[in-house]
Amino acid sequence: xxxxxLSYRIISLGDTAITIDFGNCIDIEINKTVxxxxxxxxxxxxxxxxxxxxxxxxxxxxxxxxxxxxxxxxGTTAFDWMxxxxxxxxxxxxxxxxxxxxxxxxxxxxxxxxxxxxxxVAEKKKLTVDxxxxxxxxxxxxxxxxxxxxxxxYMGQLDEKIEMPRKPQPENTLPGSVGIAGRQTGIxxxxxxxxxxxxxxxxxxxxxxxxxxxxxxxxGDIVKFYSITKMEFEKIAATQ
Amino acid sequence: MSVKIIKAGIAxxxxxxxxxxxxxxxxxxxxAMDKYAxxxxxxxxxxxxxxxxxELHFPASVFLFMQPALIAIGGANxxxxxxxxxxxxxxxxxxNKNDVMQFQQPLNGARSYLSVRGGFLIKKxxxxxxxxxxxxxxxxxxxxxxxxxxxxxxxxxxxxxxxKGEEYKILPWSADIKFEEEATEILVLPxxxxxxxxxxxxxxxxxxxxxxxKKSDRMGYQLLNNPLNVxxxxxxxxxxxxxxxxxxxPDGKLVVLMADHQTTGGYPRIAHVIAAHxxxxxxxxxxxxxLFRFTDHLTAENLxxxxxxxxxxxQNACNFKLNExxxxx
Numbered sequence: 230x231x232x233x234x235l236s237y238r239i240i241s242l243g244d245t246a247i248t249i250d251f252g253n254c255i256d257i258e259i260n261k262t263v264x265x266x267x268x269x270x271x272x273x274x275x276x277x278x279x280x281x282x283x284x285x286x287x288x289x290x291x292x293x294x295x296x297x298x299x300x301x302x303x304g305t306t307a308f309d310w311m312x313x314x315x316x317x318x319x320x321x322x323x324x325x326x327x328x329x330x331x332x333x334x335x336x337x338x339x340x341x342x343x344x345x346x347x348x349x350v351a352e353k354k355k356l357t358v359d360x361x362x363x364x365x366x367x368x369x370x371x372x373x374x375x376x377x378x379x380x381x382x383y384m385g386q387l388d389e390k391i392e393m394p395r396k397p398q399p400e401n402t403l404p405g406s407v408g409i410a411g412r413q414t415g416i417x418x419x420x421x422x423x424x425x426x427x428x429x430x431x432x433x434x435x436x437x438x439x440x441x442x443x444x445x446x447x448x449g450d451i452v453k454f455y456s457i458t459k460m461e462f463e464k465i466a467a468t469q
Numbered sequence: 470m471s472v473k474i475i476k477a478g479i480a481x482x483x484x485x486x487x488x489x490x491x492x493x494x495x496x497x498x499x500x501a502m503d504k505y506a507x508x509x510x511x512x513x514x515x516x517x518x519x520x521x522x523x524e525l526h527f528p529a530s531v532f533l534f535m536q537p538a539l540i541a542i543g544g545a546n547x548x549x550x551x552x553x554x555x556x557x558x559x560x561x562x563x564x565n566k567n568d569v570m571q572f573q574q575p576l577n578g579a580r581s582y583l584s585v586r587g588g589f590l591i592k593k594x595x596x597x598x599x600x601x602x603x604x605x606x607x608x609x610x611x612x613x614x615x616x617x618x619x620x621x622x623x624x625x626x627x628x629x630x631x632x633k634g635e636e637y638k639i640l641p642w643s644a645d646i647k648f649e650e651e652a653t654e655i656l657v658l659p660x661x662x663x664x665x666x667x668x669x670x671x672x673x674x675x676x677x678x679x680x681x682x683k684k685s686d687r688m689g690y691q692l693l694n695n696p697l698n699v700x701x702x703x704x705x706x707x708x709x710x711x712x713x714x715x716x717x718x719p720d721g722k723l724v725v726l727m728a729d730h731q732t733t734g735g736y737p738r739i740a741h742v743i744a745a746h747x748x749x750x751x752x753x754x755x756x757x758x759x760l761f762r763f764t765d766h767l768t769a770e771n772l773x774x775x776x777x778x779x780x781x782x783x784q785n786a787c788n789f790k791l792n793e794x795x796x797x798x
Contacts, residue, residue, distance in 0.1 A: 240661045241658060241659075241661075241741075241766070242660075242661075242709070242710070242711055242714070242738070242741060243658055243711050243713055243714065243741030243742070243743065243744070244658055244741070244743050244744050244766055244769040244770055244773070245711065245744050246709070246711050248661075248708055248709065250708070253703075253705060253706055254706060255706055267493070279489050279490075280489050280490045280491075280492055280493070281493065282492045282493045282709040282732060282733075283493060284706070284707055284708040284709055284733055285706040285707060285708075286706055286708075287706075287708045287709070289708065289709035291489070291492075291711075294744065294770050294773050294774075295773065295774060295777050298770060298774055304767070305767075306766040306767050306770055307766075307770055308766040308770070309766070374707065374733065375493060375494050375495040375732075376495050376707055376709075376731065376732045376733030377495060377707075377731050377732070377733060378495055378603065378731070379494065379495045379496040379497070379601070379603065379604045380494065380495055380496075381495050383707070418495070419603060419604065421603075436604065438594060438604055438605065438606035438607075438611065443494065443496070443595070443604075443606075444494045444495065444496075447494070448493065
């Protein structure tokens with residue numbers, strides 16, 4: 230990747246973290262840059278780096294102030310040192326990581342029992358429930374980032390035909406619930422208050438603390454939903 | 470070698486310095502709210518600084534020691550007692566088998582830390598012993614401590630010879646936790662959206678003390694402030710956040726993210742509490758007031774170094790005293 234026209238801003242996130250902002254927007258090309266930079270930092274961490282967290286259009290590095298202070302001049306800051314190291318790293322080409330995208334198929338039951346808001350969404354969007362299901366399950370979605378809950382993947386881009394705002398008040402939401410908000414879709418990985426409209430549920434666990442890799446999805450994955458009946462749902466749920 | 474919970478507290482859990490390296494999977498770091506107090510409690514019993522401890526909230530659990538052990542309490546002072554007799558805060562104490570430890574009343578602070586020499590024999594989840602209450606993982610069965618729980622110690626040493634038949638023994642030294650002048654202000658660094666505030670809201674942020682709302686917990690503190698106003702209100706896409714990030718909610722109220730915060734957020738970041746002052750805010754409770762004051766990176770980092778140096782001195786002094794006690798007496 231050629232970095233010469235890479236535009237970014239470096240932002241302080243308190244005294245222990247620093248954010249590299251590539252544009253404050255939801256854009257697949259920017260997100261690809263974010264994920265490449267993220268994986269390059271994971272493979273070759275900067276000195277003093279604790280961890281790195283990618284988001285839609287930013288990468289945040291958490292750093293160890295005390296160990297950095299030991300190697301820098303008195304009167305200078307770990308923040309400035311880190312900032313310099315980041316700029317240096319971004320001057321070099323970011324290695325094309327081997328294809329990190331995995332294709333994941335996720336079964337979703339869109340029946341009313343699980344899809345608690347699908348009728349409301351259909352009414353609002355002047356569509357039939359079947360149309361909502363077809364529109365939601367047609368595309369391949371990119372996992373832009375994980376956040377909010379362990380294993381919660383922010384996916385896009387949702388067809389604008391079923392674009393919804395957030396609920397005025399968060400509601401009690403069960404694990405596996407498939408929600409939509411704006412041009413995004415996501416699956417509640419745990420029982421949680423949720424502000425997205427729920428149009429289905431997957432029997433697949435998005436988060437399992439006992440697994441070596443506890444989350445089903447990673448940023449960069451490509452997800453395709455397919456519709457299942459309640460009977461199929463129960464069958465798969467029994468295996469989880 | 471264990472301690473048993475004979476009465477559950479409202480929200481006591483096993484915590485260490487936190488779980489790092491998994492935030493990209495949405496797994497939040499959790500960990501002790503007041504890491505400094507946790508480290509002091511560990512130093513007192515000669516532990517590694519980041520060994521797991523029990524974080525207590527008032528009313529706290531009642532503990533029954535099944536074997537003699539070396540323990541200490543740091544952080545908030547909840548008036549600890551052993552077998553009904555008050556025992557001092559910030560001391561190393563040798564407890565005996567069948568000792569009952571309880572906490573009578575909160576004198577200051579919000580969170581107390583019980584350390585045991587050698588730490589607890591608990592399976593780590595993703596490299597940490599911290600309890601992730603949301604994910605029901607880590608710590609003791611992924612949850613707050615309940616009546617009947619028995620937490621096993623790593624250290625199998627027998628301290629009964631040190632007790633000479635007494636119920637417990639308070640070791641004569643105590644931790645000095647004053648490493649900076651006690652200031653009421655909590656120092657912050659400006660957040661990326663600080664400039665979005667109107668001038669009067671900016672003034673209010675640093676001139677008016679904020680009271681902490683009842684709806685405050687390990688996830689975050691809601692502040693009871695007159696709504697702050699913004700000049701620009703562009704939507705932000707979600708980005709990573711930190712312990713100490715002060716977010717502006719759509720209704721103009723502020724929330725300070727604490728140990729169990731989500732990994733990412735999309736609200737304007739007004740400011741960030743500096744790491745060296747996390748301990749101060751962690752010991753605030755609903756109804757307490759806080760005053761924010763801006764500082765710069767150099768001051769913030771130097772304060773953190775000072776705190777660390779103080780801890781290392783404390784640790785060295787405690788180890789020296791403890792070795793003397795354990796080998797000679």
